[in-house]
Amino acid sequence: MDKQQEQKGASHSRRKALKGLIGLPFIGGIAAGAYIEVRKKQQEKEQILRELNIEAERPEIASDMSGEPIRIGIVGNGGRGQHLVRVLGFATSAWLQAMQEQSNTGALEAYFSQENLNVKLTGVCDVFDINAELAQSASPDCKRYRHYEELINSPDIDAVVIATPDHWHAPVAIAALQAGKHVYVEKPMTHKIAETYVLREAARSSKAIFQVGHQHRQTQSFITAQDIIRKRVLGHVSLVQANTNRNSDNGAWQYHIHEKASPQTINWDLFLGNAPRIPFNKEHFFRWRKWWAYGSGLSGDLMTHDYDRVNCILDMGMPRFVTASGGIYTHRDGRDVPDVFQAVMEYPDFTTGSSREAGLEKGMTFVYSATLGNQHWRETLLMGHDGTLELGSQLRVHADPNSTRYRHLIESSVMDPSVPIYAYDPASGNADGVTSATSKYFAQKGLLWTYRGGKRVDSAMLHLREWLGAIRNGTPVSCGIDEGFEEAMSAHMAGLSWKLGRRVEWDGTAEQIIAQPGEDLDAVLVAPGHAIAGMMG
C-alpha cells in the first residue's frame, strides 16, 4: 500500500513538474529563434555594407573663423539676398517678428543657435530703397551704396555677396574680382555666353576667392553619393533623371509686388542694366524670373540646381549635345520663359566605371524634366547597370536585379533588389542597410532617424562658411569658377536649344557652343521667348 502510495506520489510530482514547467521549452525556442533571426539579418547587412564599402561621412575641413572680421557687402538684397544675409548672422527685426508671429520656433532656434561666422555686414547696394533699408536695419555697420561700383571699390568692403537678378550676376562679379574683392555669386553664374568667359578669366587672374551659390554641395548626402560613385556601387550609370515639379504661384515666380514700389523708390535704369530699355514696370522688377531679359527660365533658374547636384557627384562636366523642348503651358500670364521644360544632355564619352567586359559600356544621358503646373514628387535617379541611386536629402541605393557585380549576392538572397541595399540619412549620421519592410517604409517617408542626430544647419550657411574659410585660410571651395562655368554653359545650351528648336553642340576643344554661320547665340539667348513659333500655346 505504502509503496503504491509512494509511486502515486512520485508520479504526481512528475506530472506536477511537467505541468509547472510547460512554458520553459517554448522560451528556449523563442530565444533561439530571435537570436538566429537577428543574427541572420545582421550578417546579411554586414555583408552588404562590406561589399559596398561606402563612407557615409568624411571629416569636414573645419576652417577656422577667428581673426579679423571679414567685411561683407551685399549686392541685391531681395528674397535670396536677405536669406544669405540672415545666415551670415544678420536677421532683420521684421523677419524675427514674422517668425514669432507664425510661431516658427524651428526657424528662430536655428537662427539663434547658428555659428558666429565672424563677419560684419558693412555695405548694401540695392536699387529698391526698401530692400537696402532692410539690410541696414539688420546691421548697424551697414552703409548704403547707390551703385555697385561704389560698394566694390569701398575700402570698407572685403568681400561681396551677389544676389541680384541673373543679368547682373556677371557684371558685378567681374567688377568685384577685378577690384580684388572676394565673390559669392548666386546661381546661375552668368546670364549670357560671352560674359561667362570674361568672368572665368577674371576669377582665374584674381587672387580673390570665388564661389557660386550651389549650397547643396554642403549637403552630407551628396558627399556620401560622391563616395558611392567612387566605389563604383552603381556600375556604369547610363541614365540620370532629375525633375522639378511645382504647382503654386510662388513656385512659378509670381512673387509679391511690394506696395511701396514706385519710380521714386526703385532705380529703374540701374535695374535694367544691359537689358532692353522699357518703361518702369513693377511686374518686371519683382517677377524678373519670368523674362529672358533678366532671368533664364527653368534652364538657368532651376535646372542649374539639378545639373550641379549631379555634376558635384559625377563630375561629368560639359555635355556634348543638348536638346530641349517645352512651352508656356501653365502660366500664360505674359511671361516669355517656358513653364514646362525638358532638356536632354548627352555625354557620349562619360563613364562611372563598369562591372562588365571592357569597352561595352560608355556614355550617359542626363534628362531634366520640369513643370510648374503639377507638384507630384519625382525622385532624382542615377541609374547604373549594378544599381540605382535615389538622391535627395536622404539617399537610397537599390541593387539592379540584373547586376553583374551583385549577382552572387542576389542569387544567395543576401540582397533583395526590391529593398534598398543602402540608405543614408545625414540627420542621423547613421548608415544602415535597410532590410525590413517597415524600415523601408519609414525610410521612404523620411521619418526614420530624422529627429536624431545633431541640430539642423542651413546649407547656405555652410556654403558661405566654406567661402569665408577659403578667404581666411586658403581652404578649398567646392563650387569655384570651373564648376560655375560648366553649370552656366550647360544652362545656356539648354536655353539656346529651346529657343532655336534644335540640338545644340559643345566643342570641347575650342570650349565653345557651336553656332551656325551668322548666328549670334547671345542675342538668341536673351531674346524674348515669344520668338519660338508654336510654343506659346
Added chain:
Amino acid sequence: MTYSKPQLFILIALRLFAGWHFLFEGFIKFLTPGWTAQGYLMSAQGPFAPFFQWLGNDSLIGISDTLTALALSAAGLALILGIWEKAGAYIGMAMLAFFYLAHPSWPGIPAAGPAEGNYFIVNKNLVELAALGVLAYFPTGHLWGLSVFFNPQADNAAQSTVHHG
C-alpha cells in the same frame, strides 16, 4: 475555477500563443542593434499623436525603447510560464492599447505601414487585446504553468477538470 478539457486546452493554447508573440517581439527588440520605436512613435496618427510624439522625442526615446522591449518581454514571459499571468495580460493589453491608439485603424486615418489585411476600426491589435482580457479572467497557470508550484490544490483541481469534463 474549473474548466472542461477542451476549455483548458484552448485557453492554454491561447496563453502560449499570445506569450510567444509578445516574448518574440520583446527579444527581437533587445537583440537588434539600433532598434528604435522612434519612427513608429513620430509617425503616430489620430487624436493621441502628440502624446506618442512626445514619447518619441530625443530625450525620452531611450526610455521609451527600453520600456517597450521590457514590457513586451515581461508580458510574454508571464503568459508562457504561467505565473503572474493576470499582471502579464494587463501589461500586454496596455501595450496593445498603445499600438492601437498610435495608429488607430479608423476611417480617414492612413495606415501605419503596409498591412496584410483590411481593417475598419477593429484590427488585430484590438482582437489580441480582447484575447488577453480573456486570459486575465480565465487563468490557467495554476493548472499548467509555474503557478502550479504555489497552488496546493493543483492536483485536485486538475483532476476535477478531467473528471467533470
